Amino acid sequence: MKWGMLVMQSKISLVNKEIRKTILRSVGWVAIVHFLGLIFAIPLEILMTATGEQRQYIRAESLFYFHFEIQAVLNIGIPVILAVFLFRFLQVKSYSDFMHSLPIKRDSLFHQFALTGIVILIMPVLLIAIIVSVLYNPLNLAEFFTWTDIFKWIGITIMFNLLVFLAGVFTGMISGISAVQGILTYIFLLLPMGLLILLGYNLPFYLYGFADRYVLESKIEAFSPLVALSQVSFRPLGAIEISIYCALILILYGLSLWVYKNRKLEAVTQSLVFPLLKPIFKYGMTFCTMLLGGLYFGIMEGNSTWLIVGYVLGAMLGYFVAEMVLQKSWRIIIHIKGLIIYAGVMALLVFLFQFDFTQFEKKVPDLSEIERIHLSDNSYLYSDNEDAFFLSTADNMDLIRRLHKDIIANKNNNALSNNNEHAFIVYELKNGKKLVRDYSIDKKKFAHFYKLIHESDEYKRVTNGIFKVKEDQIEKITIRPYGPIEKKAVIVDPIDMKEAIAVLKDEINASTYEETIDNRDPLASIEIRQKNEKTVGLEWRISYKLFEEWLDKKGLLDQAKVTAADISYAYIVDTNDLEINFVQGYSYEEIFEQMSKLGRAIKVTDKKRLEESLVNTSVMDDGPYMIGYYYKADGSIEIKSFQAENIPDYVQQYFK
Known part of the structure; x- marks a missing residue:
């Protein structure tokens, strides 16, 4: 009996050894490519720049400074390639039958492949770190980065590599086609952030005042490891972010193992091996493309009719593409019933949004609840500005509340137009919470409120x-x-x-x-x-x-300031007489040459008229008349325009 057990253990040990050899033969090249790529990106770049005249231009704050684009491509691509080729035996029937006929349990087989893959992924990173460490003192690299920065690079690179790799392993467990596995990996890693963006840009169509720009600026890149990785050279990771990514690595490993043990062997060559996942994929893709279509047509055309058209076209496109993937053919059988049910559910959701059950649109805090208020034209003045300004006097806070209520009351009249501006409002409440709203309005309709607020001593002082x-x-x-x-x-x-x-x-x-x-x-x-x-x-x-x-x-x-003495002469023309190609681009010199050849152009040399023009022009825009200045000093050209309310009398009289 003991002899039999020894023989069995010997056989298993031999099998494990052969499996490791097989793995190295099949994916060892991935480690070599990874290592050579990193060699070129970091040590070689350091040698080329730190030992020559370029040294004075190095502004490295970490190892990510050196050819970060190459590092990002390797960190995003190599783990997925490794996951696809490593678990290739799950997508090829003969290979799958052979591997699963070996005298080894499924969990042991998974650990063999997954752990070997992890080692293959980590080794190039550690070798590069060793090479950089050897170069550190001879090249005096302390001038650019510290030993701590080297260890940070090792930790962050390995963390992202493992996260992307295990995401690829997980999608490999639920798919029976290698190409689908690769595509699903990137979808899986981008989906949370992508969905947030699509929802964020679509919600303003249903929740009046939803501050989509503010929400989408609030570090949503952390929801996608791929996007976070692409920004790691200039955006440091927070402790919470790192903890979540590390937890996801462990979760994905355990989840992949569980799925693999419950996966049917005959599921090879199927896009998705679990029937439950097929409707999730199909309707998930339909929902995402529907939001994308609505976003495009809603923003481009700016009305509800085109918004609905965008939703319909987007949903149909997503549904058909999903069916092609699942049926592995462009000649698909259309399940029209499922599409009709989906359309009905979406129509019901849109209908329910009209009732504003949460009172989101009507919510205006009481004056007694408010600590201070920010009012501006742009969310950047609040979210990206350390010196964001606030109004806290009772008079100004009450004026902003009244302005807010008036905007809500005129919701249907605040239609989108080219003249609209944003009213961005942030209430910071005494209980520590915030209420944020963003409206597209015609400020002229609310000028009485803005006048009182902007002319107040407090507003002038804080802005x-x-x-x-x-x-x-x-x-x-x-x-x-x-x-x-x-x-x-x-x-x-x-x-x-x-x-x-x-x-x-x-x-x-x-x-x-x-x-x-x-x-x-x-x-x-x-x-x-x-x-x-x-x-x-x-x-x-x-x-x-x-x-x-x-x-x-x-x-x-x-x-x-610029005076008439700085200008030789100017041409003033009717804007309609000019041919300006805004699509292909233009130069001031081309426009000025056109002006000089127009029969109806005014050539201005009188100093008083030039001074009058200088104080009444705006940046080149769609004003009824344009003026081109020719400067004495270097013959440079500047093109500006007269808006309707600032046209000098002599110009109006000439073009009557």
């Missing part, structure tokens, strides 16, 4: 960095005119700087809402540089007449 500047900490003030001209005014005298700051504060305090939304171009940018090397920027608006007088008194006016 203009100049009020945070300490006068004794100012190093210099630089004024640079807008346009293609190289000149600037610099103020360094302490008394002059103090006076300039005082005048600018007075201008801001006296400015009206109408002046702040004036579509005419500002005259110049003003940069206030402080002794701590921080800078505060603001614009010299057309309405800042006191500041202009002060600059003139100090003899700085000609250097601080």
